[in-house]
Amino acid sequence: MTLTVNRKFCKGCGICIAFCPKQVLDLDEVGKVYVKDEDKCICCSLCELRCPDLAIKVTKEDKGEKV
Template sequence: MSPKRVVLRFMAETADKPIIYQLIRNYDLVVNILKANINPHKEGMMVLEIQGEPEQYTRGLEYLRSLGVTIQPLSQDVHRNETVCTHCGACISVCPSGALYLERPDMTVNFDEDKCVVCLMCVKACPYKAMEVRF
């Protein structure tokens, strides 16, 4: 029952429906919204971490597909290149999940990949290109 990360893409017709509520209520799934861009009457995208019994998980994904929601496994990860990182801290201030943090007293930047929501803000902020995307 370890959580699985997926990317959902919604059509404009389903973006304003309570489908996440239905996943929780009808399929007994634990849902953690990691990132979302949903607007009524427009296409939307959401990154979820979903956890539950395998049968319920499968049924929940079938429900989403029946509504026309496209489901993809989260197939990219952010990785820090230790040989390039200078521990400048530029990435820390833009990280919304706290995956990048400053270790005191040695003042080094640490990266907790399990907390990363793959927003890619650190990739944009790093002046040394130490933060990399892997597919």
Template structure:
């Protein structure tokens, strides 16, 4: 059984701080930071809905699936 986990990658070189991502995020994983820049304090709250990624006009957000295999031992 796998536990779905996601990481929000924001390319600040492309981001113009429009705020669409943090206004539309249903879990408030993306929050408004200084100078209206989006910030992510806790990636574990991301549910992978891709709303932010799909609505970003600058293509500055990438949601990465970092699913872990629960109960699987490494090595």
């Protein structure tokens, strides 16, 4: 699983942070979202779906398991 934030697109609205059930994301000192703890991510993709600027991409890697 990969969680990527395009900081050029991010305006720091915090919607993704509010929707994340595991508190994986946070705002840095300049007000941009960053991945605080990717290991906690459950791949629910709520952050990606709710981001109004399309700044977040969740990629699920297929390891031969049925999803």
